[in-house]
Each structure stands twice: as C-alpha cells, then as structure tokens.
Amino acid sequence: MPIIALTREMGSHGKDVAAALGEALGLPVIYHEVIDHLADRMRVRRSHVTRLLEGGASLVERMTADRTSLFLYSADEIVGACLRGDGAIVRGWGATHLLRDIAHVVTARVCAPRELRVQRMMGRLNTSDAELVAEEVHRSDEAHAAIVRRHFGVQWSDPEHYDLVLNTARVGVAQCVDEIVRLVRSPGFAETGRSRRQLEDLALSARVWAALRRTPETRSTRASVAAEAGVILVSNCGTGELLKIVEVAAGVPGVRDVRYRPRDALPPRPPFH
Numbered sequence: 001m002p003i004i005a006l007t008r009e010m011g012s013h014g015k016d017v018a019a020a021l022g023e024a025l026g027l028p029v030i031y032h033e034v035i036d037h038l039a040d041r042m043r044v045r046r047s048h049v050t051r052l053l054e055g056g057a058s059l060v061e062r063m064t065a066d067r068t069s070l071f072l073y074s075a076d077e078i079v080g081a082c083l084r085g086d087g088a089i090v091r092g093w094g095a096t097h098l099l100r101d102i103a104h105v106v107t108a109r110v111c112a113p114r115e116l117r118v119q120r121m122m123g124r125l126n127t128s129d130a131e132l133v134a135e136e137v138h139r140s141d142e143a144h145a146a147i148v149r150r151h152f153g154v155q156w157s158d159p160e161h162y163d164l165v166l167n168t169a170r171v172g173v174a175q176c177v178d179e180i181v182r183l184v185r186s187p188g189f190a191e192t193g194r195s196r197r198q199l200e201d202l203a204l205s206a207r208v209w210a211a212l213r214r215t216p217e218t219r220s221t222r223a224s225v226a227a228e229a230g231v232i233l234v235s236n237c238g239t240g241e242l243l244k245i246v247e248v249a250a251g252v253p254g255v256r257d258v259r260y261r262p263r264d265a266l267p268p269r270p271p272f273h
Contacts, residue, residue: 001087001191002027002184003199005099007109007156008092010140011117011124013168013176014110018091020177025184030081031091069213071151076210079203092144096162097152102202103195106183108164110176111157114141116169201227208232208249217244225249230256 002025006018022029074093082088082099090099096107112120118134127133148156159165164183166176183189204227212218212225223237223245232249234242246258 001085001104001196002189003082003087003099003102003105004089004180004184005095005105005107006089006091007096007111007162008144009109009111009117010137011120012110012112013120013173014091016173017110017166017168017176017180018089020173021089021180024177024181025087025089027087027089028085029089029091030078031093071147072206072209072213076206079199079206083199083203094148094151097148097154097156099199099202100161102198104189104191105199106164106180106189107162108166108180108183109157109159109162110166110168112168114138197229201229204230204232204252204254207254208252211248211252212245215244215248218248221245227255230254232258233261234258235261 004021004027006014006021008014008031018029018031021027071094075098078090078093078095078098082090082105096109099105100107114134114137118130118137121133121137122128122130125133145156148154154161164179166179168176171179205225208225208227212221218241221237221241221244223241224235225245226233232255234245234249237245242260249255249258
C-alpha cells in the first residue's frame with residue numbers, strides 16, 4: 001500500500017507532480033475533499049477553511065478560528081484516508097510531518113525559488129501584478145510555516161524532514177515523478193506488518209483525539225494520549241480528567257482498552273498534542 005506525502009507550496013508545481021504520480025501509480029490524490037469534510041465537521045463554510053489554510057483569512061477570522069480543531073480533524077481525515085484502500089497521495093495538510101514516522105510512507109518536498117514561483121503564478125492567474133502575486137505566495141508560505149511550527153515544532157523548509165527534496169527550477173515534473181516512484185518501489189519503503197501497525201496506531205490516535213476535541217468535558221485536555229495495538233495509553237492528567245478521557249476513548253471504534261501509564265513509559269510524543 002504505497003503512501004506518498006507531498007508539500008503544498010504555491011507555484012512549485014507540486015500539484016502537477018501529485019496529479020502525475022496519481023496517474024503513474026493509479027492512486028487517489030487527497031486534497032480538496034478534505035476541505036469539504038472539515039467544513040462540515042467544524043460547521044463553517046468551505047471558503048473559510050481554505051482561507052485559513054492558505055493565509056488569506058481576515059484578522060477577525062484568524063482571531064476566532066479554532067485552529068486546534070482544524071488540525072485534529074484534518075489529521076483524522078488524512079490518516080483515515082491513508083488507511084483505507086490500496087494507497088494514496090496526500091498533497092499538503094502537513095501530511096509530510098504527520099506521516100513521516102510511518103516506515104513505508106515516502107515524504108517529499110516539491111519546491112522552487114520564490115521568484116520563480118511568483119512568475120509561474122502570474123502566468124497561471126493571467127496577471128502582470130507581480131507585487132500582488134508575491135504577497136499571495138508569501139502569505140501562503142507563512143501560513144504553512146505557522147501550521148507546521150505550531151503542531152510539529154519544526155521548520156517546514158528544513159530538508160532533513162523529508163525523504164526527498166525536488167527543486168522544480170531544475171527538475172521537471174516527469175523527472176520528479178520518476179524519482180518518487182523509484183523511492184516508493186525500493187525495498188526500504190515496502191509496507192511491512194510493523195509499518196501497517198504504525199499507521200493503524202496513528203489512525204486510532206487521530207480518531208481518539210478528534211473525539212476528545214468534540215466532547216466539551218475533554219475538549220481542552222493537555223493529557224498525553226497515544227495508541228498501541230488498539231490500546232489507548234494516557235498520562236499527564238489527574239484522576240478526574242482520566243475518567244473523562246476513558247469514557248470518551250472507550251466509545252471510539254477500534255479501542256480495545258484504555259490504560260494509564262507514567263509519562264516516561266509512553267511511546268514517543270504523538271503529533272496530536
């Protein structure tokens with residue numbers, strides 16, 4: 001089950017690479033449909049979600065946005081979609097960082113110098129207003145950087161966070177596809193029983209965190225919650241909060257048990273905290 005996570009940089013040709021990869025591997029490209037699901041779950045307009053993701057939200061929208069719910073629900077949607085079917089390509093949504101610890105997932109950054117991306121977007125938008133387009137590209141980059149920094153604590157442009165970095169100023173779309181496919185088909189990225197269980201644990205963690213966020217009594221919890229083979233492990237909370245978390249988590253499909261563990265006995269910190 002090949003899974004490929006790509007960055008979403010305006011004007012980088014990442015969209016074209018994702019589409020061509022989908023055709024080459026016969027896999028769905030996940031991007032737009034997530035927006036519809038998020039809008040429904042958060043009870044906001046689709047355009048509102050899009051503006052938040054792309055940095056075009058107004059000051060009022062940014063101040064009133066529930067960004068934690070946006071992240072938790074999108075993580076639930078993305079990991080769940082990856083677990084279904086025979087593989088997927090995810091463009092954006094922080095998926096390169098969300099999925100990077102899953103052994104068979106290929107993470108790639110498709111990039112280009114900002115000046116070139118501005119030129120490409122001017123052509124795509126059929127405008128000669130370079131200043132306006134440059135501001136849009138900058139705003140999109142800053143919004144993406146802020147999301148990754150807030151939820152994963154890393155600088156999204158650092159190359160060590162990716163298996164492959166492709167600069168489309170020098171590497172064409174077709175060659176990008178060839179390089180990614182070569183990595184996907186290499187033995188080191190073959191799906192194994194262990195990597196499948198990693199993905200299943202991540203998906204279960206995402207479902208539980210989404211359920212905790214939906215529930216008023218656990219909405220603001222700062223507990224540590226992770227999944228391991230169907231068991232939810234909880235730490236860093238008092239007895240009263242633990243009981244509420246247990247009640248919510250026990251009702252999530254796939255959860256076999258909920259256990260309290262000392263903080264130092266938990267697996268590495270999940271990306272939902």
